[in-house]
Amino acid sequence: MAEPTRIRAGMQGDKVLVRVLMTHEMESGQRKDADGKLIPAHFIREVSVKHNGKTVLSAQWGPAVSKNPFLQFTFVGGKPGDRIQVSWVDSRGDTRTDETTIG
Amino acid sequence: MSLRRRDVLKAGGVVTLAAMTGGLRPPAAAAQGWNQDAFSGKSLDAIVKALGGSGYTTTKDVSWGSTPDIAENGAAVQVAVASGVPRTQAIAIVIEKNPGPLAAHFEVPAGTDASIVTRFKMAQTSNVHAIVKADGKYLVSTREIRVTFGGCG
Numbered sequence: 001m002a003e004p005t006r007i008r009a010g011m012q013g014d015k016v017l018v019r020v021l022m023t024h025e026m027e028s029g030q031r032k033d034a035d036g037k038l039i040p041a042h043f044i045r046e047v048s049v050k051h052n053g054k055t056v057l058s059a060q061w062g063p064a065v066s067k068n069p070f071l072q073f074t075f076v077g078g079k080p081g082d083r084i085q086v087s088w089v090d091s092r093g094d095t096r097t098d099e100t101t102i103g
Numbered sequence: 104m105s106l107r108r109r110d111v112l113k114a115g116g117v118v119t120l121a122a123m124t125g126g127l128r129p130p131a132a133a134a135q136g137w138n139q140d141a142f143s144g145k146s147l148d149a150i151v152k153a154l155g156g157s158g159y160t161t162t163k164d165v166s167w168g169s170t171p172d173i174a175e176n177g178a179a180v181q182v183a184v185a186s187g188v189p190r191t192q193a194i195a196i197v198i199e200k201n202p203g204p205l206a207a208h209f210e211v212p213a214g215t216d217a218s219i220v221t222r223f224k225m226a227q228t229s230n231v232h233a234i235v236k237a238d239g240k241y242l243v244s245t246r247e248i249r250v251t252f253g254g255c256g
Contacts, residue, residue, distance in 0.1 A: 046136060
């Protein structure tokens with residue numbers, strides 16, 4: 001249902017730079033629709049990034065993370081061809097996992 | 104009437120299940136890793152406590168990289184934080200004047216740089232705190248970001 005997460009992972013010296021762009025409404029629960037009714041909150045709550053199966057970053061998010069969340073970080077110990085996997089779980093329990101290889 | 108009864112039955116089922124799977128844990132722990140208490144905390148003190156700290160000290164060892172002083176669009180403010188504190192285990196971002204101040208909490212395993220870039224919604228001009236957990240201690244660095252156009256509501 002949700003659109004794929006775009007992941008870019010590349011070497012930057014001896015480190016791996018990971019950039020992630022997820023597709024999600026990240027509805028805050030603060031906004032109202034045209035009839036003045038609150039739009040229920042719907043946002044990604046948990047994110048994990050794995051390198052060849054080992055967690056390199058895990059996060060818990062609130063509704064303040066922007067729509068279509070962006071995330072960037074670096075880690076050591078990766079090399080070109082290694083797998084990078086990004087998963088999330090949102091406040092409705094929907095999940096999505098996408099994968100790329102270090103370029 | 105019958106609908107209510109259904110709800111009561113369901114609620115009963117949930118209680119039984121909770122009792123079976125290890126008992127009367129607080130609601131925060133039951134919410135599958137997502138720290139409900141921290142995300143509903145209204146002050147920096149309350150959030151640090153909910154994250155497991157008893158208090159915090161301020162630090163100058165956090166750099167805010169490309170984080171803007173003035174953000175034109177509160178719907179997506181790019182915040183970059185890098186902790187220079189040795190053995191940083193986690194970084195949390197708290198936007199003081201947002202309806203829910205805790206915005207994100209990152210756990211940084213060994214091998215990953217304690218340096219993260221994310222975009223946040225900001226309701227209005229606010230102090231933004233980075234809470235760094237290192238060696239079990241909690242340290243806070245604060246920066247004000249002015250917002251010209253709010254991104255909530």
